[in-house]
Amino acid sequence: MKSIISLLLLTALIGTSLSGCLRPVEDTPPVTPDTAEETAPDTTVETEPETAAETDPETAAETDPVTDPVTEPETTVPETEEETEAIAETDPPASETVPPEETEEPDPDAADITVVDGVTYIGGVLIVNKTYSLPETYAPGMNQEAFDALCRMFYDAKVLGYPLKVASSYRSFYDQRYIYNGYVSVNGQAAADRFSARPGHSEHQSGLAFDVDHPDSNALLQSFGDSPVGIWIAENCHKYGFIIRYPQGKEHLTGYMYEPWHVRYLGVELATEVYESGLCLEEFFGITSAYAE
Numbered sequence: 350m351k352s353i354i355s356l357l358l359l360t361a362l363i364g365t366s367l368s369g370c371l372r373p374v375e376d377t378p379p380v381t382p383d384t385a386e387e388t389a390p391d392t393t394v395e396t397e398p399e400t401a402a403e404t405d406p407e408t409a410a411e412t413d414p415v416t417d418p419v420t421e422p423e424t425t426v427p428e429t430e431e432e433t434e435a436i437a438e439t440d441p442p443a444s445e446t447v448p449p450e451e452t453e454e455p456d457p458d459a460a461d462i463t464v465v466d467g468v469t470y471i472g473g474v475l476i477v478n479k480t481y482s483l484p485e486t487y488a489p490g491m492n493q494e495a496f497d498a499l500c501r502m503f504y505d506a507k508v509l510g511y512p513l514k515v516a517s518s519y520r521s522f523y524d525q526r527y528i529y530n531g532y533v534s535v536n537g538q539a540a541a542d543r544f545s546a547r548p549g550h551s552e553h554q555s556g557l558a559f560d561v562d563h564p565d566s567n568a569l570l571q572s573f574g575d576s577p578v579g580i581w582i583a584e585n586c587h588k589y590g591f592i593i594r595y596p597q598g599k600e601h602l603t604g605y606m607y608e609p610w611h612v613r614y615l616g617v618e619l620a621t622e623v624y625e626s627g628l629c630l631e632e633f634f635g636i637t638s639a640y641a642e
């Protein structure tokens with residue numbers, strides 16, 4: 350009973366989605382890891398529990414991605430490598446023992462990593478996974494460029510006979526904390542960590558990720574990847590600037606089980622490069638995805 354209540358609270362909080370890029374629709378969250386990550390149930394927004402408001406006063410505004418205030422991700426352009434190196438050169442260390450620490454790089458072998466205001470970029474591409482987190486205060490809203498690209502993909506898919514809906518888009522740190530804690534209470538932390546990100550580690554907080562699904566689906570399922578539209582998305586989403594962020598067989602690298610519904614916006618050029626490489630993003634950039642503890 351407690352689990353059911355937790356799920357209802359949880360799903361009421363995130364119970365927002367888009368159909369055809371315009372119309373909010375509710376959907377349903379999974380009970381087990383096999384039914385996949387963070388979807389919402391058939392509860393209405395009006396049933397949103399008081400705890401949701403307490404947890405995150407911005408939740409109501411965030412339930413409508415269309416009207417989300419969107420800040421330009423371009424405003425957080427990372428420092429260039431040249432600038433970083435220039436600083437190092439003009440500031441010689443007093444001794445040979447301690448080089449200047451410019452970033453919080455967990456992986457010193459990965460090239461071209463910069464951290465700006467707590468946000469990690471590789472070659473200007475925002476990175477968030479189990480190794481690299483986003484600050485609690487990082488709340489850009491849904492990225493408009495990514496959403497526009499998603500709508501183009503949805504339009505072309507629909508023309509081909511594949512209607513789609515957005516099951517989940519931008520999620521704040523606080524939304525994610527609420528969701529993650531709900532999964533932990535139901536499934537335990539080890540299981541939850543395979544399909545739900547800890548707060549600060551969700552790609553949905555970047556505003557650059559979407560969960561897409563059949564319009565009549567109530568839960569995100571791995572079988573989506575075997576459906577005609579799932580196959581079409583896997584083979585074509587890079588043409589719109591997206592990648593399947595957590596591909597099959599890459600859990601040990603991405604840190605998450607196969608999620609054929611979760612697409613991440615990278616822009617057409619980089620998404621195409623990653624797609625043609627056959628690598629997941631961690632392999633492509635040579636980075637890890639693992640919690641520190």
Ligand SMILES: [Zn+2]
Binds near residue numbers: 386553
């Ligand atoms: Zn997702």
